[in-house]
Amino acid sequence: MKIGVLALQGDVREHIASLGDCGVSARSVKTRDDIDSIDALIIPGGESTTIAKLARAFGVFDLIKARIGSGMPTYGSCAGMILIADQILDGGPDQEILGGIDVQVRRNAFGRQVDSFETDLSFAGIGGTTFRAVFIRAPWVESVGAGVEVLASFNGHPVAIRQGHLLATSFHPELTGDNRIHRFFVDQLCKESSKVRL
Amino acid sequence: MSEEKLVQTGTSRVKRGMAEMLKGGVIMDVVDAEQARIAEDAGAVAVMALERVPADIRAQGGVARMSDPEMISEIQRSVSIPVMAKVRIGHFVEAQILQSLGVDYIDESEVLTPADYTHHIDKWNFTIPFVCGATNLGEALRRVNEGAAMIRSKGEAGTGDVSNATTHMRSISDEIRRLSSMREDELYVAAKELQAPYDLVKEVATTGKLPVVLFTAGGIATPADAAMMMQLGADGVFVGSGIFKSANPARRAAAIVKSVTFFDDAKVLAEQSRGLGEAMVGINVSDIPAPHRLAERGW
Numbered sequence: 001m002k003i004g005v006l007a008l009q010g011d012v013r014e015h016i017a018s019l020g021d022c023g024v025s026a027r028s029v030k031t032r033d034d035i036d037s038i039d040a041l042i043i044p045g046g047e048s049t050t051i052a053k054l055a056r057a058f059g060v061f062d063l064i065k066a067r068i069g070s071g072m073p074t075y076g077s078c079a080g081m082i083l084i085a086d087q088i089l090d091g092g093p094d095q096e097i098l099g100g101i102d103v104q105v106r107r108n109a110f111g112r113q114v115d116s117f118e119t120d121l122s123f124a125g126i127g128g129t130t131f132r133a134v135f136i137r138a139p140w141v142e143s144v145g146a147g148v149e150v151l152a153s154f155n156g157h158p159v160a161i162r163q164g165h166l167l168a169t170s171f172h173p174e175l176t177g178d179n180r181i182h183r184f185f186v187d188q189l190c191k192e193s194s195k196v197r198l
Numbered sequence: 199m200s201e202e203k204l205v206q207t208g209t210s211r212v213k214r215g216m217a218e219m220l221k222g223g224v225i226m227d228v229v230d231a232e233q234a235r236i237a238e239d240a241g242a243v244a245v246m247a248l249e250r251v252p253a254d255i256r257a258q259g260g261v262a263r264m265s266d267p268e269m270i271s272e273i274q275r276s277v278s279i280p281v282m283a284k285v286r287i288g289h290f291v292e293a294q295i296l297q298s299l300g301v302d303y304i305d306e307s308e309v310l311t312p313a314d315y316t317h318h319i320d321k322w323n324f325t326i327p328f329v330c331g332a333t334n335l336g337e338a339l340r341r342v343n344e345g346a347a348m349i350r351s352k353g354e355a356g357t358g359d360v361s362n363a364t365t366h367m368r369s370i371s372d373e374i375r376r377l378s379s380m381r382e383d384e385l386y387v388a389a390k391e392l393q394a395p396y397d398l399v400k401e402v403a404t405t406g407k408l409p410v411v412l413f414t415a416g417g418i419a420t421p422a423d424a425a426m427m428m429q430l431g432a433d434g435v436f437v438g439s440g441i442f443k444s445a446n447p448a449r450r451a452a453a454i455v456k457s458v459t460f461f462d463d464a465k466v467l468a469e470q471s472r473g474l475g476e477a478m479v480g481i482n483v484s485d486i487p488a489p490h491r492l493a494e495r496g497w
Contacts, residue, residue, distance in 0.1 A: 008459050009222040009243065030459065045219045047243040047279055054241060054459050057452075078219070092238060092278045113216055113280065113302035114325050117207045136215050137280065137302070175215045 001190050004029035004038035006064075008054040010046020010079060014174035021179040022186050035063050040073040040190045043080030045136070045172050048107065049092040051079055056096060068100045073165045073189040075182075081161075081168035082107055082139050089142060101163045102145030109140040109157070110170075121171075123152045123160060125188065126180040133159070133171035140170055165193050213327035213347035216303065217411035220244060220280075220348075220434055224424070224455050225413070227251050227438040230269070231276035233447070240451035244280040244302065246436065247273040252309045252356025252492070253439035253478065262310040264292040267299055274300070282329070287496055288314025290323075297326045303348070304328045308495035309355045309438075318496070321345030331415065333366045333493055335373035339394035339402070342409055349408060351432070352493040353416015356439050358480030360417040360426070362493055367414055367430040377403040416493065419444070419477045421457035421470045428461035445475030 005015045007028035019026040019042075026042070029035055041064070043051070055061040068074050068084065076084045082091075083098050085105035091097070110116070116137060120130040131152070141158035144150060152160035152169075159170040160181075167189055173181040206212075223243030228234040229251060237245045249265040250258065264285050274281045280302035285292035287306055292313075296304050306319055308331050318341065321328040327347035332338035338349045351370060353363030377388060380403060389399040401409055414427035415436035424435045435458060441451045453470040460466035488494065 007222070011218040011221055013221075014218060046221070047219065047223060049238065049279060050223055050241045050243050050455070054456065057241075057456060058460075090278065093235075108278065112300045113327065114297065114300050115207065116212045116216065117205045118209055118212055119205045134211055134215055136212060136219055172215060175211060175218065 001040060001194055002027070002038045003040045003042065003186070003190065004034060005042045005044055006030070006051070008058070009050045010044040011172070011174060012044050015042045015044050015077075015182075018174045018179045018182045019186070022183045024186055030058065030060070032060055032063055035060055035067065039194070041067070041075075042185075043074065043076040043083050044174070045078040045080065048079035048082040048097075049095050052083060052096045061096065061098070065098045068098055068166070071165050071193060073185070073193045074100065075167040075185045075189070077169050077172050077174060078136065078138055081105060081170055084166055084168055086145075101161060101166045101168060102148055103158075103161060104142040105139045106142045107139050108137050109142075110135055110138045113137055119154065121152045121154060121159070123181065125151060126184050128180065131173070131180065132176050132178060133169075133173070134175045135159075135171045138170040162189075165189055208325035210347065214410050216280075216327055217329070217348035220413075221411060222459060223434045224451075224458050225282065225434070225436045226441055226451060227436075228273065228442070231272050233442055234273045234277045236448050237441075237451055238277045238279050240448060241455040242279060242451065243434070244282055245273065245277060246282045246284065246305065246438075247301075248284055251439040251442060253358075253443050254356075255309060256356040256481075256490075264289070264295065264310070267295065270296070270299055270301065284310055285319070286310040286313040288312060288317050288319060290319045293319055293324060293328075297324055301326065306330050306346075308352060308492045312495050318344050321347075329413070331493075331496060332370065334369045335377075335402070336392035336394045337496065338370060338408060338412075339392065339398045342398060343395050346410065348411050348413065350413040350415040350436055352496075353414065353418070354483045354486070355416045355492050357417045357483055357486070358419040358440060358443075358478040359483045360419070360423045362483055363414050363416045363418060363427060364430065366416075366493070367427060367432060370408070370412065371431045374402055374406060374408070378406045417483070418454075419480065420474075421453045421467055424454045425457045425461040425467050428458055434458065440478055443478035450474050450477075
C-alpha cells in the first residue's frame with residue numbers, strides 16, 4: 001500500500017511526518033505519474049482555491065477525481081475536506097472541488113484567523129482520550145447525506161466525517177503530534193480497501 | 199463546566215499553524231479590490247493589502263504608514279483567501295487597529311517607515327499572528343522571541359533585484375547549518391554572537407530549522423526568481439511590486455504560482471517563463487544609497 005500526500009501547496013511535510021510516526025513511508029505526489037503510482041492519498045491543509053487551480057493546471061484534477069470515484073482511500077484535512085466534499089458553500093469565484101463525500105461543507109465557517117482556535121474533541125473510533133484539534137480558518141460540515149458517518153462534532157457542527165473509503169476533518173491532526181487519526185486512516189480505510197481489492 | 203472555557207484562540211500552534219497552511223504558496227501585494235481578485239484568480243494563497251507597493255513608496259518618498267482601514271476592508275470583502283496588512287515597525291497601535299479589522303496576518307514591515315527605532319512590537323499580546331522580516335538568523339530568532347509566528351527574508355523591497363533576498367536566504371540557512379554541527383557547549387557562545395535567546399538557538403541546532411515557517415520577500419520579479427528562493431530553502435514567497443508593476447500582471451502572477459509548486463522542474467519553469475511580457479523595470483540595489491535601503495531597517 002503506497003500512500004501519497006498531494007504536494008501542490010500546503011502543509012505536506014507535516015502529513016508525511018505523521019504517517020512516518022505510524023510506520024508508513026509516504027511520498028509527496030504532484031504529477032500524473034505520481035498519482036498513478038499510489039494506492040491512497042492525503043490532501044493536506046492549505047488554500048483550497050490554490051490547490052484546485054494547480055491540480056487543474058497540471059492535469060491531475062480529473063485523474064484524482066476519477067481515482068476517488070473508483071475507491072482510492074483518501075483523507076482530506078481542512079482544505080482537503082473542502083476538496084473532497086460534494087458541495088461547497090462560500091467558495092471562491094467558480095471554485096472547483098473534486099467531490100466524493102455526500103456532504104455540504106461551508107468554507108471558512110468558523111471565521112477569520114482571529115477566530116482560529118484549538119480545543120479537545122471526542123473522536124469516534126480512535127480509542128484513548130479526547131483529541132486536541134487545531135482549527136485554522138476552518139470549514140464545517142453544514143449537512144450530511146445518508147451513509148455519511150459523523151466521527152466528531154463541535155458546537156453542533158460535524159467536523160470529522162467518513163463515507164466508506166473517504167475521511168475528512170475540519171481540523172489539522174498533522175499539527176499536533178498525535179497520530180491517532182492518521183493511524184485510523186491507515187488501519188481502517190487503507191487496509192480495508194486493500195482487502196476488498198484482494 | 200462550559201465548553202467555551204476549553205476553546206483557546208491565538209495560541210502559538212494556531213498562529214504558526216496558519217503559516218504552515220501557506221507553504222508552497224505565493225502571497226501577493228495588492229492595492230485595490232481589482233488587483234486582489236486578479237491575485238486570487240491566479241492562485242495566490244493570500245494577499246497583502248497596502249496603499250502603495252514598495253516600488254512606489256521608494257519612488258514617491260515620504261513617510262509610509264499603515265493603509266486606510268476602508269481600503270483594507272474593501273479588499274477583505276472582495277476575496278475569500280486570507281488578507282494580510284502591514285504595520286510600521288514598533289507601531290503597536292496600528293497593529294491593534296488591524297487586529298480589530300480581522301486581518302488574517304500582520305506584517306511588521308521595514309517597507310513602511312519605522313515608528314520605533316529601538317523596540318519592535320510585543321507580538322505575544324495579540325491574537326492575530328505576525329510575520330516579520332529578517333536578514334540573518336539572529337534577527338529571525340529575535341523576532342520569534344518577540345512572538346513572530348512566521349519569518350520572511352527581507353531582500354530589498356521594490357527593486358526587482360533579487361540579490362539581497364538571495365544573500366538573506368543563504369545567510370539564514372548557512373547559520374542554521376553551522377548551529378546543527380556545533381557541540382552543545384558551543385551553543386552558548388553562538389547564542390551570544392547571534393544576539394538571540396539560548397533556548398531558541400538550541401532548538402534550531404536540534405531541529406535544523408527555524409521554529410516557524412520561512413518565506414522569502416524582496417525583489418522577486420520572475421518565475422525563476424521565485425523558484426530559486428524555493429531551491430534555497432524558502433517555504434514560499436511574497437511578491438510585492440514584481441506582479442502589478444509588470445506588463446501582464448494576471449499572467450505573471452499565475453506563472454509565479456505554478457513555478458513555486460514546480461520549483462525543481464526546469465521544464466515547467468521554462469514553460470512558465472515564456473512570453474510573460476516586460477518584467478518590472480527594477481533598480482540595482484547597489485545603486486541605492488545605503489540610507490535608503492529598506493533591509494537595514496529593523497534590528
